[in-house]
Amino acid sequence: MSELKRKLAGWDTIIIALTVVVLVIASLGVPNFGTSRNFTFLVLDLMPILLVALPMTFIIVTGEIDLSVASTLGLASSIMGWLWNQGLSIESIIPICIIAGAVLGALNGFLVTGLGLPSLAVTIGTLALYRGLALVVLGDGAVADFPFNYTGWVTGTIGGGSIPNVLILIVALAVIFGVVLHATPFGRSLYAIGANAEAAHFSGIRVARTKFWLYVVSGAVAGLVGVLWTLRYSSARADNGAGLELAVVAAVLLGGVSIFGGKGSLPGVLAGVVLLAALQNALRLQDVSGQALNIVTGALLVLSVLLPNIATSIRSTWQRRRLRRAATV
Amino acid sequence: MLRTHRRLLSASAASLLVLGIAACGGTTKDSASDSGPAAAQSGAADPNAKLKEGLKIAFLPKQLNNPYTDVEVGGGKVAAGELKGEYKLVGPNDASASSQVSYINTLIQQQQDVIGIAANDPNAVCPSLNQARQAGIKIVAFDSDASKDCRDVFINQATTQGIGESLVKMASELAGGEGEIAILSATPNATNQNAWIEVMKTELAKPENSKLKLVKTAYGNDDDQKSFQEAQGLLQSYPNLKVIVSPTTVGIAAASRYVSSSNYKGKVAITGLGLPNQMREYVKDGTVKKFALWNPADIGYLAAYAGAALASGQITGKEGEKFTAGKLGPYTVGAAGEIVLGPPTEFTAENIDQFNF
Numbered sequence: 001m002s003e004l005k006r007k008l009a010g011w012d013t014i015i016i017a018l019t020v021v022v023l024v025i026a027s028l029g030v031p032n033f034g035t036s037r038n039f040t041f042l043v044l045d046l047m048p049i050l051l052v053a054l055p056m057t058f059i060i061v062t063g064e065i066d067l068s069v070a071s072t073l074g075l076a077s078s079i080m081g082w083l084w085n086q087g088l089s090i091e092s093i094i095p096i097c098i099i100a101g102a103v104l105g106a107l108n109g110f111l112v113t114g115l116g117l118p119s120l121a122v123t124i125g126t127l128a129l130y131r132g133l134a135l136v137v138l139g140d141g142a143v144a145d146f147p148f149n150y151t152g153w154v155t156g157t158i159g160g161g162s163i164p165n166v167l168i169l170i171v172a173l174a175v176i177f178g179v180v181l182h183a184t185p186f187g188r189s190l191y192a193i194g195a196n197a198e199a200a201h202f203s204g205i206r207v208a209r210t211k212f213w214l215y216v217v218s219g220a221v222a223g224l225v226g227v228l229w230t231l232r233y234s235s236a237r238a239d240n241g242a243g244l245e246l247a248v249v250a251a252v253l254l255g256g257v258s259i260f261g262g263k264g265s266l267p268g269v270l271a272g273v274v275l276l277a278a279l280q281n282a283l284r285l286q287d288v289s290g291q292a293l294n295i296v297t298g299a300l301l302v303l304s305v306l307l308p309n310i311a312t313s314i315r316s317t318w319q320r321r322r323l324r325r326a327a328t329v
Numbered sequence: 330m331l332r333t334h335r336r337l338l339s340a341s342a343a344s345l346l347v348l349g350i351a352a353c354g355g356t357t358k359d360s361a362s363d364s365g366p367a368a369a370q371s372g373a374a375d376p377n378a379k380l381k382e383g384l385k386i387a388f389l390p391k392q393l394n395n396p397y398t399d400v401e402v403g404g405g406k407v408a409a410g411e412l413k414g415e416y417k418l419v420g421p422n423d424a425s426a427s428s429q430v431s432y433i434n435t436l437i438q439q440q441q442d443v444i445g446i447a448a449n450d451p452n453a454v455c456p457s458l459n460q461a462r463q464a465g466i467k468i469v470a471f472d473s474d475a476s477k478d479c480r481d482v483f484i485n486q487a488t489t490q491g492i493g494e495s496l497v498k499m500a501s502e503l504a505g506g507e508g509e510i511a512i513l514s515a516t517p518n519a520t521n522q523n524a525w526i527e528v529m530k531t532e533l534a535k536p537e538n539s540k541l542k543l544v545k546t547a548y549g550n551d552d553d554q555k556s557f558q559e560a561q562g563l564l565q566s567y568p569n570l571k572v573i574v575s576p577t578t579v580g581i582a583a584a585s586r587y588v589s590s591s592n593y594k595g596k597v598a599i600t601g602l603g604l605p606n607q608m609r610e611y612v613k614d615g616t617v618k619k620f621a622l623w624n625p626a627d628i629g630y631l632a633a634y635a636g637a638a639l640a641s642g643q644i645t646g647k648e649g650e651k652f653t654a655g656k657l658g659p660y661t662v663g664a665a666g667e668i669v670l671g672p673p674t675e676f677t678a679e680n681i682d683q684f685n686f
Contacts, residue, residue: 032438041434089355142426144452144476147356155456233427233453242425284435290393290422 012268036162046277055218063261070244071130076226081143081236105219109212194261404629426450443636447472467639493528503598507540508571556583575601
C-alpha cells in the first residue's frame with residue numbers, strides 16, 4: 001500500500017513539475033504566451049474542463065465514471081435559453097439551471113446506486129438521452145441576447161486588470177473540492193470505496209449514498225458550467241460542450257487518477273488540466289494545426305498511462321532479482 | 330433505496346419551488362438593454378489611401394479540410410499574394426459554435442491585421458471578435474455572417490434577389506422564352522430555397538416572362554433518391570415540361586442523373602445551382618447546358634481585398650464607401666456593412682473545366 005502511495009505521489013509530482021516546465025518554456029519561448037491577455041484566454045479556455053474535472057475526480061476515485069457531464073451542460077444551456085425566451089429573469093434562471101443539473105445527476109446516481117447498474121453503461125445512456133432532451137428543449141437554434149453585465153462579467157477581468165473574474169470561482173471551487181478530498185474523513189472514504197467497495201461497506205461507509213451524492217454534485221457543477229459556457233459565448237445552444245466529457249476524463253487520467261479507482265490527487269488533476277490547456281494554447285500560437293494538437297494530446301495520455309506502469313514493472317523485476325540473489329547467497 | 334427515491338422527490342420539489350419563486354424581479358429578456366459596447370469605428374474613410382503592404386491576413390473558416398472552404402480561402406491566398414501580405418489559415422476540426430473562439434484569441438495575440446471569418450455561430454464569436462477590433466484588427470465575415478455589431482463588413486456571396494433573377498434568366502434562355510417549367514427544391518421549409526422561389530415567382534409575373542408557366546414546385550428534401558424520384562414524377566406528370574430548375578446542389582445533380590439516363594435527354598433542360606465537380610459529366614454529355622453558383626474563390630479573394638481596404642483606411646464599413654478589389658473591380662459597401670460579390674457565375678461546357686470544387 002505505501003509502495004502504491006509512493007509511486008502515485010511520484011506521478012503527481014512528475015505531472016506538476018512537467019506543467020511548470022511547460023509553462024516556463026512557453027512563457028520564454030513562445031511569443032505572446034506570457035502576456036496578461038493570453039492568461040485570461042487560457043483561464044477561460046480551461047474553465048469548463050477544470051470545473052467539471054473536480055467532481056469527476058471524486059467519482060473516478062470511487063471507481064465509477066460520469067460520461068453524461070457534457071450533455072448535462074448542453075441541456076442546462078438549452079434550459080437557460082428557453083427560460084430566457086419565456087421572459088424569466090437571469091437571476092432566477094441561473095439557480096434553476098444548477099438545480100436542473102443536480103436533478104439530472106440524481107437520475108444518474110439513482111440508476112447507478114439504486115438499481116446497481118454499471119456507471120459506464122448508465123452514463124453513456126444518459127449522455128445520449130440528455131443531449132436529445134437538449135435538442136427537444138431548444139431545437140437547433142441559438143439564444144443569444146443575454147444581458148451584457150453577465151456575459152461581460154464572465155469574459156472580463158477584475159478591474160480590467162489581468163486576473164479573470166472567473167478565476168475567483170475556479171480557485172474557490174478547487175480549494176473546496178481539494179480540502180474535502182484530502183483533508184476530511186469523507187474524502188478518505190472515497191479512496192476506501194475505490195480501493196474495495198465491499199470492504200468499505202463492511203467498515204461502515206455508506207457506499208451507495210456517497211456515490212449517489214457525488215453524481216448529484218457532478219450534475220450540479222455541469223449545470224453551473226452550462227450557465228458559464230452560455231454566458232461566455234453569449235449563445236445558448238443544444239450542442240454546447242459536445243465532446244467535453246472525454247477531454248475531462250483525459251485530463252483527470254493524465255493527472256494521475258486511476259480509472260480503476262482508489263488512487264489520485266486533486267493537485268495532480270489540476271496540473272493535468274492546466275498542462276493540456278497550456279500545451280494547446282502554446283502550440284496554437286505557434287500555428288500548429290488542430291490535427292497535430294490532437295496527436296500531442298493523445299500521445300501525452302498514452303504516456304501518462306504507460307510510464308507509471310513501466311516504472312512499476314522495472315521496480316518489481318529489480319526486487320525479484322534482489323530476492324533471487326539473496327536466496328543464492 | 331427508498332431513501333434515494335425520497336431524495337429525488339424532494340429535489341424535484343425544490344426545483345419546482347424555485348420555478349415558482351422565479352417569477353419575481355431581476356434582469357429579464359424585456360428589461361435587459363441590448364448587447365454591450367461595440368468596438369469604436371475608426372475615423373473617416375479615405376478612398377484615396379494607399380493599400381498597405383505586408384498586412385497579416387488570417388482566414389478562419391467554419392472548419393478545416395472541407396473542399397468548398399479550401400477553394401474559398403484559396404482565393405484569399407491569391408489576393409494576399411497580390412497585396413504582398415502574409416496569408417494565414419487556421420481553424421477548428423469541428424464546426425461547433427464555440428471552437429472558433431480560441432482561434433480568434435490566438436490571432437489577437439499574434440497581432441494580425443485582418444481576420445476573415447465564416448462564423449459557426451453569429452453570437453458565440455462576438456465577444457472575442459470585439460476584443461480583436463479593440464486591438465485594432467479588422468474583421469471581415471464571409472460565407473456566414475457574424476453578428477452585425479462585431480464585424481466590420483460581410484462579404485455576401487449573392488443576394489436573394491440576384492439568385493432568383495439569375496435562375497429565371499437561365500430558365501427563360503433554355504426554354505426559348507416560352508413553355509412549362511418546374512422547380513425541384515429541397516425541403517418545403519428551407520428558408521433560403523423559399524426566399525429564392527419567391528423572387529422567381531415575382532420575376533415570372535413580369536410581362537417579359539408571361540409565356541413561361543411554372544407548373545409545379547416539387548420537393549426532394551435534399552435527399553438524392555427522393556430528388557431523383559421527384560424529377561421522374563415531374564416528367565411523367567408534365568410531358569411538355571421544358572425546364573427543371575433546381576436551386577439545390579443535391580436536386581440538380583439527381584435530376585441531371587435521371588434525365589441523362591432517360592429518353593428525355595436533350596428534350597428537357599436542367600438548370601439551377603450546382604457544384605461544377607458534381608455536374609461536370611452532365612455538362613459534358615449534353616444533358617445540362619448551363620447552371621450557376623457563386624464562385625467560392627472570389628469570395629475569399631474579395632474578403633482579403635475588403636480587409637486590406639479596411640486596414641488601409643480606404644473604407645470603414647459604412648454604407649456607400651467604395652474600394653477596388655483587384656481583378657474583380659470596384660465595389661461599394663451596402664447597408665449594414667454588406668458587400669455583395671455580384672451575380673452568380675454561370676457554368677457552361679466552355680468554362681466548367683476552369684473550376685474545381
